[in-house]
Amino acid sequence: VCLVDVMPRLVERGGLGPEAAIVQAARISYGAGTKTVRTDEGLLRYLFRNAHMTPFEMVVLKWRVRAPLFTARQWMRHRAGSYNEVSARYSVIGSDYYIPEPDDVCGQSAANRQGSGEPLNPGIAKMFHNDAADLYWRGDNTYRTYIEAGVAREMARIVLPEGRYTSFYWTVNLRNLFGFLELRMDSHAQDNIRGYARAIYDILRDYCPLAVRAFDDYVLDAVKLSALEVKALRGGEAPPEMSARERDEWQKKREKLGL
Numbered sequence: 223v224c225l226v227d228v229m230p231r232l233v234e235r236g237g238l239g240p241e242a243a244i245v246q247a248a249r250i251s252y253g254a255g256t257k258t259v260r261t262d263e264g265l266l267r268y269l270f271r272n273a274h275m276t277p278f279e280m281v282v283l284k285w286r287v288r289a290p291l292f293t294a295r296q297w298m299r300h301r302a303g304s305y306n307e308v309s310a311r312y313s314v315i316g317s318d319y320y321i322p323e324p325d326d327v328c329g330q331s332a333a334n335r336q337g338s339g340e341p342l343n344p345g346i347a348k349m350f351h352n353d354a355a356d357l358y359w360r361g362d363n364t365y366r367t368y369i370e371a372g373v374a375r376e377m378a379r380i381v382l383p384e385g386r387y388t389s390f391y392w393t394v395n396l397r398n399l400f401g402f403l404e405l406r407m408d409s410h411a412q413d414n415i416r417g418y419a420r421a422i423y424d425i426l427r428d429y430c431p432l433a434v435r436a437f438d439d440y441v442l443d444a445v446k447l448s449a450l451e452v453k454a455l456r457g458g459e460a461p462p463e464m465s466a467r468e469r470d471e472w473q474k475k476r477e478k479l480g481l
């Protein structure tokens with residue numbers, strides 16, 4: 223994933239980077255006079271903390287992404303952005319496939335129906351890796367054979383697996399980018415897309431350091447409590463109406479809180 227472009231370009235920056243557009247937009251409400259009262263960072267943090275997120279929409283970032291189809295499919299569920307993807311109807315596509323290394327092949331999670339769990343028996347992981355590579359090779363070979371035989375590209379592509387790489391541009395504002403990062407840096411997200419989210423986060427830190435710090439403090443490293451969790455905190459133990467799943471989640475939060 224790489225950053226292609228960032229808006230704003232024309233905003234008077236006063237020592238800030240693209241984040242100048244956030245405080246510029248906010249000060250239409252708060253007035254320039256408050257600048258002496260609140261620092262730029264103080265204002266930005268106040269906005270973030272109180273969910274006044276519209277000013278964060280003033281920063282827009284364009285990314286170029288190369289990712290396996292199954293990851294792109296998860297990515298494009300984030301509707302609040304613009305995408306343009308390479309067309310496998312128009313172009314003959316390259317032989318790029320994501321083949322997980324045996325160490326990355328884990329067992330089904332016992333706790334999370336969607337996720338991976340413990341590492342697998344190395345023999346099965348290695349066999350999966352080899353069989354996937356073999357299947358990809360056969361799919362790729364079939365695709366190219368029939369392209370050469372004159373089958374339309376839009377039809378020939380259907381033999382290719384979900385591990386095939388695709389490329390797209392993604393333009394997204396900072397508010398929705400934080401929404402993406404919150405969901406896709408989370409431990410519930412698949413490892414592959416978490417890697418991309420982490421790479422985006424690291425790049426973003428260079429361009430929007432104040433906003434990323436606010437995101438760290440108010441989202442990433444914060445702990446949100448439900449009413450039952452507040453009850454548990456006050457009463458010293460999980461209330462009986464907490465479900466087993468809620469108890470697990472509460473336990474994780476307790477650990478994060480150091481309780």
Ligand SMILES: Cc1cc2nc3c(=O)[nH]c(=O)nc-3n(C[C@H](O)[C@H](O)[C@H](O)COP(=O)(O)OP(=O)(O)OC[C@H]3O[C@@H](n4cnc5c(N)ncnc54)[C@H](O)[C@@H]3O)c2cc1C
Nearest residue numbers: 299300301302303336398401402405406408409410411412
């Ligand atoms: C761990 C994980 C597991 C998931 N599992 C599944 C799954 O099994 N099946 C599945 O289908 N999806 C699944 N998803 C996708 C998920 O349900 C969301 O579609 C995806 O994360 C995009 O989130 P979003 O809607 O907040 O983002 P965006 O689509 O970018 O929307 C951003 C925000 O805009 C607003 N918005 C956008 N569109 C609308 C709308 N039509 N109406 C009202 N408000 C809107 C909402 O406030 C939304 O939060 C999963 C996601 C994650 C992270």
